[in-house]
Amino acid sequence: MESEDLQIGPEIFGELLQGCVYERAIHTGQQIHARILKNGDFFARNEYIDTKLVIFYAKCDVLDVANRLFFRLRVKNVFSWAAVIGLNCRMGFNEEALIGLVEMQQMGVFPDNFVLPNVLKACGALALVGVGRAVHGYTLKVGFDGCVFVGSSLIDMYGKCGFLDDARKVFDGMIERNVVAWNSMIVSYVQNGINEEAIKVFHEMRSEGIELTRVSLMSFLSASANLDALEEGKQGHAIAIIGGLELDNIFGSSILNFYSKVGLIEDAELAFSIIVEKDIVTWNLLISSYVRHGLVEKALNMCHLMKSKNLRFDCVTLASILAAAADTSNLKLGKEGHCYCIRNNLESDVAVASSIVDMYAKCERIDDAKGVFNSITNRDIVTWNILLAAYADFGLSGEALRIFYQMQLEGVSPNVISWNSVILGFLRNGQLNEAKDMFSQMQSLGVQPNVITWTTLIAGLAQNGHGNEAILVFQNMQEAGIKPTAASITCALSACKDMASLRNGRAFHGYVTRHDLCLLTPIATSLVDMYGKCGNTHQAKRVFDMVLSKELPLYNAMISGYALDGQAGEALALYKHLQKEGIDPDNITFTNLLYGCNHAGLINEGLELFCSMISKHRVNPSMEHYGCVVSLLCRCGNLDEALRLVVKMPYDPDAHIIGSLLAACRAHQENELADYLSKHLLQLEPENPGNYVAISNAYAAAGSWNEVSKVRDLMKEKGLRKYPGCSWIQIGEEVHVFLAGDRSHSNTEEIYAILASLGMEMRFNAEILHS
């Protein structure tokens, strides 16, 4: 363009602009635009050039100029309409894109196969399947259905709207399919959680010899990650390497995401390290992965590293940090995160604000949580559910219910998670009927209980002493076609354990074996626990031996089983073995061991254990630990030492300890002290039947059966007939009650002896064997 005299026709300028469109050369295009204006009306009012200018500015994403030029166009053809609709679509102005479609038709311009993909994209984004269907009908009528671009867009639109069958029908009906069509089908499945089908289509695509793109692999990796499909995903990674696909930050992140979701943290770290151009998403992925796997330290180190590289945290980073604070109940960290959000205006994001509420709730600052919640203006269902869950978790069922109604008044209808929390709140507060009522209400309102609803109910019933009902609910869940999780089975086994119901426990063991779930550590631990509490240490040991990598809870369960069964020697042997394996015992281990020693009368071992627990293992003794030792001392006749320990310990003695002392006093004819202790016990908890049992125990230990009867009459008078946590025996017409599972008392052998002398068997009341 050296000379203005040179005769250049409008077509040349058009061609030049087209070149700028291809290159997205905004500055060159603007210079050409200037030259056109300079050349006067002959050029500037040329329809062809005007249209090209609109297309140019539209393709370069200059919205205002493109719109202004388009508005001024005298003749709007299909090309300029396509450009403007496409631009609106790219900018996310989906409504405008659809309005454009309607206007162009009103002006007599009909959409072609360049406009339709954009229109369909807008339908998908707005989930307007009705409009999408109409467009689909139009494509069939006009005969665009052979176009791969239109076909792919239809698949995508149906996929985004959740109509997978329609998407599949379009896919199957396509005469010609390119990579994008295949990819759209796979992506649709992944986005709708139908990961298995996505993987199937991916394999089909490969066997048809279609050359994969990064998009194919990214969606495949996503499906593999969602399914925890380790081998599939690794294979995808290998295909990417062999195919030499460029590993940009987006593709790299999807590999990183896969490894982190399947729990291969080291591989995720490796993927992170080889991504050259790390962006905020890359960092966030690794950080959230650390948080998900409880590696809070590593997550925070990453944040510091980000800071040192002058990268700013965004909403997602903060959500991870706040989740880390919530998980570890780290209020200091949580407050730091909260402050960062305020300083950087991140609390306007719902997800971040919700994380702040959750963080305060998990740090037991429910009032702060409520305060932040109140300040959130754009609450969504998740925000409401977080607050609801917080109240439910604390057993504040009334508050939870208030929130549940309030959210509905504000137009947010509760989902399964909301209902689950309300039910949990009631169960935590012991309101079983209210919980069950909610459970049926949700169903009549059309909200289907999921596996968590069922498990919550099972756990709640079991924990409130309704084991049989818990087991019935487990059966109902199966009848409803809900597959139990490890947690559901653990809860059911715990119900069997609490009822000492070997019959039910065995049935669940069968279930677990049939479904190949024996090797899951939490389930194996529950089985050992159940067999142990049911007195079948033989079976417990068989399950225990089957577990390959044994962890502390499993040892604790087995030790507890031996201890309860009076096999203190076995329990102590296991304790030695555990230490040889390099596992540190915890306070539960010692509770069980001390109880075992107490139960078996191993006085020296018990006292030695207590000393080594404090001095060597630095375990702060609990009331239960003291209880066992007091009982041991009482048993070996050292009442004075027992009393000294009780005075010295940093707790107010509980009913168990007083019971031990009481029995020892009666046995030593220290009746004055015994009477004092009895009185004290009843003052402590006048309505607790366990205390009457302890008093009666003490008389029984001293052989004063008349007094035992008197205490029983007193109980009857007070209406205290149910006494959880104790066992009874029947001798002729007399029923004598004893504490069972009482760690400070072990009169089982004495009872056996009495019964044997009477030629009778012992009968345990299964329901109350264990408290």
Add this chain to the structure above:
DNA sequence: ATAGGGTTAG
């Protein structure tokens, strides 16, 4: 036309 990250319930 297709692609990557964060918040809720056991």
